[in-house]
Amino acid sequence: MVFLHLFVVNRSGGLIHHRHLSNKAPKIGTNEWLRIGSTFHSLHAIAAEASPVRLPGGKNSNDGIEEMVTGGMVLRSFQTRTGIKFVLTAEPQTPDLGQVLKEIYVLYTECVLKDPFYELEMPIRSELFVHAVDALVERVQNAVSISPTKHR
Amino acid sequence: MNRLSAPTSISVNILDRPIGGRGSRSTSEQTVSLSMFSYLYSEIVQYHQNRVDSISELERKLEATGYGVGLRVLELLTFRTKDYTRETSLMNMLQFVSTTAWKSLFGKAADSLERSIDHADEYMIVDYAPITSTFVSVPADFGGLSVDAYISGMIGGMLDGAGFPARVTAHSVALEDVVLPPRKEKAVFLVKFAASVLERDAHLS
Amino acid sequence: MASKSWSPTYLANQLWAKQPKANAELFALTYGALVAELVRDLETNDKIQAELDRMGHSMGIRSVEEFLAKASLEPQSQTAVTCSQFKDTSDVLKMALKMFLGITTEAGVQEDSHFSIQFAENPLSLFVELPPDRSDLEYSQLLCGYVRGMLEMLQFDVTVTMAQSVLRGDEVNEMRVDLNQVLQAGAGDDYQEE
Numbered sequence: 001m002v003f004l005h006l007f008v009v010n011r012s013g014g015l016i017h018h019r020h021l022s023n024k025a026p027k028i029g030t031n032e033w034l035r036i037g038s039t040f041h042s043l044h045a046i047a048a049e050a051s052p053v054r055l056p057g058g059k060n061s062n063d064g065i066e067e068m069v070t071g072g073m074v075l076r077s078f079q080t081r082t083g084i085k086f087v088l089t090a091e092p093q094t095p096d097l098g099q100v101l102k103e104i105y106v107l108y109t110e111c112v113l114k115d116p117f118y119e120l121e122m123p124i125r126s127e128l129f130v131h132a133v134d135a136l137v138e139r140v141q142n143a144v145s146i147s148p149t150k151h152r
Numbered sequence: 153m154n155r156l157s158a159p160t161s162i163s164v165n166i167l168d169r170p171i172g173g174r175g176s177r178s179t180s181e182q183t184v185s186l187s188m189f190s191y192l193y194s195e196i197v198q199y200h201q202n203r204v205d206s207i208s209e210l211e212r213k214l215e216a217t218g219y220g221v222g223l224r225v226l227e228l229l230t231f232r233t234k235d236y237t238r239e240t241s242l243m244n245m246l247q248f249v250s251t252t253a254w255k256s257l258f259g260k261a262a263d264s265l266e267r268s269i270d271h272a273d274e275y276m277i278v279d280y281a282p283i284t285s286t287f288v289s290v291p292a293d294f295g296g297l298s299v300d301a302y303i304s305g306m307i308g309g310m311l312d313g314a315g316f317p318a319r320v321t322a323h324s325v326a327l328e329d330v331v332l333p334p335r336k337e338k339a340v341f342l343v344k345f346a347a348s349v350l351e352r353d354a355h356l357s
Numbered sequence: 358m359a360s361k362s363w364s365p366t367y368l369a370n371q372l373w374a375k376q377p378k379a380n381a382e383l384f385a386l387t388y389g390a391l392v393a394e395l396v397r398d399l400e401t402n403d404k405i406q407a408e409l410d411r412m413g414h415s416m417g418i419r420s421v422e423e424f425l426a427k428a429s430l431e432p433q434s435q436t437a438v439t440c441s442q443f444k445d446t447s448d449v450l451k452m453a454l455k456m457f458l459g460i461t462t463e464a465g466v467q468e469d470s471h472f473s474i475q476f477a478e479n480p481l482s483l484f485v486e487l488p489p490d491r492s493d494l495e496y497s498q499l500l501c502g503y504v505r506g507m508l509e510m511l512q513f514d515v516t517v518t519m520a521q522s523v524l525r526g527d528e529v530n531e532m533r534v535d536l537n538q539v540l541q542a543g544a545g546d547d548y549q550e551e
Contacts, residue, residue, distance in 0.1 A: 080426070102426070108422075113419040113423065116195075116198050116288060117290065117294075132334040182459070183380060185373070185456065188384065195415060224484075228382070258380070259380065
């Protein structure tokens with residue numbers, strides 16, 4: 001039940017934030033991160049176009065990759081209506097990734113968008129955002145470890 | 153949609169209007185969301201940042217903005233308490249600022265009012281969560297900038313307007329325990345009174 | 358899970374209730390201090406309004422993100438927040454103005470290409486009287502830019518004006534929103550079939 005990585009991609013596919021959320025997360029170099037960011041952005045868009053079924057809402061819907069389940073990890077992506085993607089990876093069976101992503105989006109609007117020293121679309125350097133995400137992850141992981149595993 | 157044929161200038165003299173708008177509800181209790189204040193203040197910081205060349209100049213600009221507001225706040229609060237006797241005691245004035253004014257502006261009294269041990273002319277007003285820096289992350293290379301300088305300007309305006317001129321500066325100090333994540337710092341407003349104020353206060357007590 | 362979706366008004370009140378608050382007078386005084394500085398720095402009404410509009414726009418594009426983020430955490434918010442048509446934006450606007458400024462708005466004219474909303478109190482202009490030589494200054498231009506920014510993020514290019522303003526002597530504040538064009542959403546376009 002461990003969160004591994006968080007990364008954030010802006011509207012034009014640029015990676016604006018990446019970090020590991022636990023010691024179990026594999027180390028990823030900066031260049032690799034940039035590749036991951038732009039690759040995911042492209043795949044996300046292609047998936048939306050390739051999908052045989054459209055979500056209601058037409059052009060403004062958030063089609064695209066939402067979840068990837070693999071043997072070693074699960075990836076969950078949340079695209080905001082404004083085109084920013086928040087992507088979380090975690091160990092398999094980690095619950096509530098969607099909910100955590102929504103809360104991270106809220107933290108972004110609080111600690112990044114209200115920071116006068118942050119420039120839109122640029123890499124996120126707001127310290128408060130990092131602390132807030134840490135606090136959120138810790139809270140969620142502690143809650144998960146003391147409550148019985150939910151059946152899905 | 154009929155527009156009233158209005159003259160280009162306001163017809164009702166502002167002195168005749170109830171303070172802070174129409175309606176029976178006093179505007180002193182009216183609120184907006186903290187977010188709105190934060191967005192507005194963020195724009196003000198950025199506006200000044202683009203027009204100055206140094207960190208200290210930025211702080212001074214923010215203080216200057218706050219100073220005028222401080223003068224007005226003093227007038228408003230004095231009017232509302234209906235007590236028009238001028239405050240003459242330094243301690244009482246500081247209490248007024250750190251409790252009455254703070255409660256009105258920020259919803260609660262300041263966390264503490266302290267007197268400096270080393271300097272007789274210095275006092276500190278401490279706030280663990282000033283609203284000017286709630287969501288602000290000052291970059292490391294901005295060396296100790298405090299965006300709470302707006303509040304120190306307000307304090308300065310209030311004190312000056314009441315006849316207690318002082319130099320007020322804002323300092324971000326690490327919180328001992330992280331009481332309010334994600335905040336890591338509290339604000340200490342350092343009030344350094346002009347010599348004349350202390351002399352006068354010594355005479356009065 | 359056939360649950361009823363919340364009305365925009367109910368959702369707006371929920372969001373407003375959960376927002377931490379700041380003193381409205383402090384907000385108004387802060388805005389007043391900003392306008393006074395712009396008047397000193399920029400001198401002409403046009404330049405002052407352009408800067409207020411730009412700042413409002415910057416605030417609006419951020420506010421709408423906060424609105425969407427917090428609304429998505431509310432259980433029954435989905436239908437209330439759909440915004441695929443220009444007409445729906447007046448609901449979003451109503452919710453956002455309540456959530457951020459605490460103001461309750463009434464719907465005015467509602468056409469396909471424009472709509473207007475009315476509100477009694479303008480939090481920006483508590484304590485304000487325009488001096489005679491600035492009577493043409495749109496004091497609330499920040500609010501116009503704010504709405505313009507919000508709707509732009511929802512893919513609508515609009516022009517926003519204060520059709521009526523209490524500061525100018527009108528009975529009520531009325532904001533008019535005119536649709537210029539619907540903007541296209543971004544990245545997926547690169548991958549569309551020719």
